[in-house]
Amino acid sequence: MSGSLRREVLDARRIVVKIGSSSLTTPSGGIDPERIRTLADVLAGVRARGAEVVLVSSGAIAAGLAPLGLTRRPRALAAQQAAASVGQGLLVHRYTEELARHQITTGQVLLTVDDVTRRAHYRNASQTFDKLLEFGALPIVNENDTVATSEIRFGDNDRLAALVAHLVHADLLVLLSDVDGLYTAKPGTPGARRLTEVTRPADLDGVDIGSVGSAVGTGGMVTKVGAARIAVEAGIPVVLTCADNAAAALSGEGVGTLFHATGKRRSARLLWLAHATEGVGSLQVDAGAVRALVERGASLLAAGLTGVVGTFHAGDPVDVVGPDGVAIARGLVNFDSEEIPKLLGRSSPELVAEFGEAYEREVVHRDDLMLL
Structure with missing residues (x-):
């Protein structure tokens, strides 16, 4: 050359x-x-x-x-x-x-x-x-x-x-x-x-x-x-x-x-989002959520959540961690960390029925999510 x-x-x-x-x-x-x-x-x-x-x-x-x-x-x-x-x-x-x-x-x-x-x-x-x-x-x-x-x-x-x-x-x-x-x-x-x-x-x-x-x-x-x-x-x-x-x-x-x-x-x-930020907390998800994110490019819904680590606010970057403990994605979360426990594993209709329409939104929208 x-x-x-x-x-x-x-x-x-x-x-x-x-x-x-x-x-x-x-x-x-x-x-x-x-x-x-x-x-x-x-x-x-x-x-x-x-x-x-x-x-x-x-x-x-x-x-x-x-x-x-x-x-x-x-x-x-x-x-x-x-x-x-x-x-x-x-x-x-x-x-x-x-x-x-x-x-x-x-x-x-x-x-x-x-x-x-x-x-x-x-x-x-x-x-x-x-x-x-x-x-x-x-x-x-x-x-x-x-x-x-x-x-x-x-x-x-x-x-x-x-x-x-x-x-x-x-x-x-x-x-x-x-x-x-x-x-x-x-x-x-x-x-x-x-x-x-x-x-x-x-x-x-x-x-x-x-x-x-x-x-x-x-x-x-x-x-x-x-x-x-x-x-x-x-x-x-x-x-x-x-x-x-x-x-x-x-x-x-x-x-x-x-x-x-x-x-x-x-x-x-x-x-x-992937290269200029660090996750200030993490969302733990099940194997089904991993497949949905990786294979289908889906948003992260409450139904796939199994746990939460750290303290963060809506709009902060958080890591999405699979059952094996490996971070698979980073995204901007739509809920404060203190709200996450009541969302774990629950469907959107359930959440709307109990807490109102504000809880119909995705935990992390696909447009704010980057696979790592």
């Missing part, structure tokens, strides 16, 4: 590009103006050939470290949020200035899990992206770190980028980091070689992915491969390479590692 241009890249009309913190900042944590400028030039080149671009940029927390006198990414949530508050404005301001040199308008999009799992919020997020792109703007995306309450990340910005790629119906995802591709072992290890292509999951058998990211970032190769899997399983090819190779990668050259799409497009909102 290295001797010819990649059609997956050249044919892509809408591209999501993700860049990591270590590729944007100085070792002390401040923004590196030259790196921002170089990336802006590359993205402008992609736009000039007629493709739309959405940028998922890490670096808000890293950019806020030096101004606050910090030398390393803090562990405490409040300190991370403070750094993000300072750094996000600095980061977007720099992008805005650099892209303006190419007459490109930027738009900041800060996302939370609720924005893309709850139906009305998801629709609003999707429409915002559509309108920004329609106006010719270049959306710059990050998680809304400053207002995160329990966990500051979706998991990592690599995963966020994969999910944004679904949200905007992208044709390609490009993950830029400080490593020039996926290697069979840690780069520098004797015998380690770069994988130029990954066409199926079996291609990763025996590959030592590792787990540690940079001092200013949160991810590592594990998160990048995980993000690539999310994207390719739903029909979006992925190029993984280093920021220095951005221009070559986006020109279709055979740099980095190309992950070929292996699956078909799926509901983006449900992919967010």
Whole structure:
């Protein structure tokens, strides 16, 4: 592949590009103006050939470290949020200035899990992206770190980028980091070689992915491969390479590692539900309910419930667990956990007769359910 241009890249009309913190900042944590400028030039080149671009940029927390006198990414949530508050404005301001040199308008999009799992919020997020792109703007995306309450990340910005790629119906995802591709072992290890292509999951058998990211970032190769899997399983090819190779990668050259799409497009909102949330509780179901969910794509009804674990409220994500204790699905529940015990194993007519028409609704509607 290295001797010819990649059609997956050249044919892509809408591209999501993700860049990591270590590729944007100085070792002390401040923004590196030259790196921002170089990336802006590359993205402008992609736009000039007629493709739309959405940028998922890490670096808000890293950019806020030096101004606050910090030398390393803090562990405490409040300190991370403070750094993000300072750094996000600095980061977007720099992008805005650099892209303006190419007459490109930027738009900041800060996302939370609720924005893309709850139906009305998801629709609003999707429409915002559509309108920004329609106006010719270049959306710059990050998680809304400053207002995160329990966990500051979706998991990592690599995963966020994969999910944004679904949200905007992208044709390609490009993950830029400080490593020039996926290697069979840690780069520098004797015998380690770069994988130029990954066409199926079996291609990763025996590959030592590792787990540690940079001092200013949160991810590592594990998160990048995980993000690539999310994207390719739903029909979006992925190029993984280093920021220095951005221009070559986006020109279709055979740099980095190309992950070929292996699956078909799926509901983006449900992919967010499956990959960007954790179940806050669980619903235990019988074998009949498992079959109905898995084989028929049915909604989860009270008749199939056998138990409930945890405390949650209507609208929260919960795991659906079969008789063997294995979670088979995740969905947005329509009842509070304290209401579930009186529903166990009962038919809808029974519940309506005893409690009224409000109890005729599904426990989890099929439109809010994702098989795991």
